[in-house]
Amino acid sequence: MDDMLFGTSGIRGIYGKDITEKLACSVAHAFAESNVAIGRDTRSSGQALFHAAASGVLSKGYNTIDLGIVPTPTVALATKKHNIRGIMITASHNPEEYNGLKLLENGKEISKEQEKKITAQMEKEGFSGKWDMHSASMRDDAIIDDHKSLIKKLVDEKSIAKKKPKVIIDCNGAGAAITPYLLSDLGCHVVSINAELQGFNRLPEPTANNLQKTLAIVRATAADFGIAHDGDADRAIIIDETGQLIGLDVQLALAIEQELEHAKNKLILTTVEASLLVRETIERCGGKYEISPVGSTYLSHKLEKANAIFAGEPCGEYIYSKGVPCPDGILVAAKFAQLFADKGHFSNLAKRFKPYPMVREKFACIKKPKADVIEKIKQEISIEGKRNDEDGMRIDEKDGWFLIRASGTEPAIRLTAEYKDKKKLEERAVKLRAIIQSSIL
Numbered sequence: 283m284d285d286m287l288f289g290t291s292g293i294r295g296i297y298g299k300d301i302t303e304k305l306a307c308s309v310a311h312a313f314a315e316s317n318v319a320i321g322r323d324t325r326s327s328g329q330a331l332f333h334a335a336a337s338g339v340l341s342k343g344y345n346t347i348d349l350g351i352v353p354t355p356t357v358a359l360a361t362k363k364h365n366i367r368g369i370m371i372t373a374s375h376n377p378e379e380y381n382g383l384k385l386l387e388n389g390k391e392i393s394k395e396q397e398k399k400i401t402a403q404m405e406k407e408g409f410s411g412k413w414d415m416h417s418a419s420m421r422d423d424a425i426i427d428d429h430k431s432l433i434k435k436l437v438d439e440k441s442i443a444k445k446k447p448k449v450i451i452d453c454n455g456a457g458a459a460i461t462p463y464l465l466s467d468l469g470c471h472v473v474s475i476n477a478e479l480q481g482f483n484r485l486p487e488p489t490a491n492n493l494q495k496t497l498a499i500v501r502a503t504a505a506d507f508g509i510a511h512d513g514d515a516d517r518a519i520i521i522d523e524t525g526q527l528i529g530l531d532v533q534l535a536l537a538i539e540q541e542l543e544h545a546k547n548k549l550i551l552t553t554v555e556a557s558l559l560v561r562e563t564i565e566r567c568g569g570k571y572e573i574s575p576v577g578s579t580y581l582s583h584k585l586e587k588a589n590a591i592f593a594g595e596p597c598g599e600y601i602y603s604k605g606v607p608c609p610d611g612i613l614v615a616a617k618f619a620q621l622f623a624d625k626g627h628f629s630n631l632a633k634r635f636k637p638y639p640m641v642r643e644k645f646a647c648i649k650k651p652k653a654d655v656i657e658k659i660k661q662e663i664s665i666e667g668k669r670n671d672e673d674g675m676r677i678d679e680k681d682g683w684f685l686i687r688a689s690g691t692e693p694a695i696r697l698t699a700e701y702k703d704k705k706k707l708e709e710r711a712v713k714l715r716a717i718i719q720s721s722i723l
């Protein structure tokens with residue numbers, strides 16, 4: 283695990299090494315200031331960590347509500363429904379040997395300040411179990427139906443049912459508990475794959491590489507589109523009818539376009555990773571945008587404060603102001619079913635967007651702390667432009683931009699660059715690569 287307990291999105295690491303029952307128990311104990319709802323994804327270590335976390339809550343005198351295997355946004359909904367805190371046991375898109383804890387309150391992951399408080403609390407707090415505590419473990423078996431009902435109100439069921447799209451849903455994790463059922467309810471002809479509620483059938487990150495079989499199934503079955511989740515289904519990646527990913531930036535642009543089409547509120551939130559295509563789409567649709575550091579925690583908190591209609595990151599994590607204030611891959615799935623019903627096949631819709639040449643690279647950073655490396659890189663770079671230092675370093679030039687930042691979940695430095703001209707992109711990439719490589723040594 284990293285030098286800090288919390289990363290970009292909760293606590294994450296290798297099960298048995300970084301993430302142990304002892305840790306889950308003490309985090310849950312420190313976090314419990316009310317009853318706590320606990321959900322988990324399909325990882326084999328989830329059950330043991332669930333009981334450890336539940337024990338941490340119960341031994342403080344609070345009740346637990348066992349949600350079973352549910353997506354992270356369903357836990358978010360449970361925190362609002364019961365007005366209590368929530369814990370999701372997941373390592374999101376990381377491989378199955380990882381696990382972790384996402385801590386939620388008021389429908390979203392807790393803020394960076396709250397994370398610091400929990401860390402401090404853990405250091406000073408021992409276990410405080412008393413013989414006369416009356417804490418109990420309970421269940422909420424209705425939460426999946428509640429989540430489905432919330433989403434059904436945000437789409438036009440009739441228009442989706444009329445089109446009856448054939449959809450391949452690659453669940454591979456907690457999404458198996460809800461997405462196929464929701465889309466069936468909406469009138470889609472659903473074929474779900476990797477839908478066991480135990481372990482994973484493919485690597486949980488929904489990348490083109492990990493989705494090869496899924497893409498082939500979409501093609502072979504002549505489906506109208508496909509959906510693939512990550513391990514905790516706060517993400518959804520969309521596959522067009524030709525069996526290709528629409529692409530992260532085009533997918534985000536389509537989602538933004540859909541939200542801006544009839545909206546009065548035109549404020550969109552996105553992150554320092556926003557592409558030119560996303561910015562151009564927002565402007566073309568008459569929208570405004572604000573930028574935040576990478577990570578759904580920032581977006582969730584900013585969405586409510588800024589009163590934005592939608593917040594999206596290119597990785598497929600979108601927050602809709604009328605849904606839960608946490609990325610909801612199940613709502614994304616329903617929204618794209620709606621988009622299909624309204625506008626037809628996605629390969630056609632995506633064609634209108636011409637992504638600019640882009641570089642996304644990852645550099646292992648093992649010898650030095652990531653923060654020191656980023657500081658060194660900042661000093662080395664002399665490219666002029668509009669600079670944003672909120673999360674790593676982003677420089678916007680007229681004809682493109684680049685971002686160098688520390689990965690929130692891995693010991694790595696990430697480089698993203700996008701320029702209208704391929705030659706300029708290459709030029710910039712060569713220069714920036716060299717600076718990063720010399721700084722990590």
Ligand code: MG
Nearest residue numbers: 374512514516
């Ligand atoms: Mg996730």
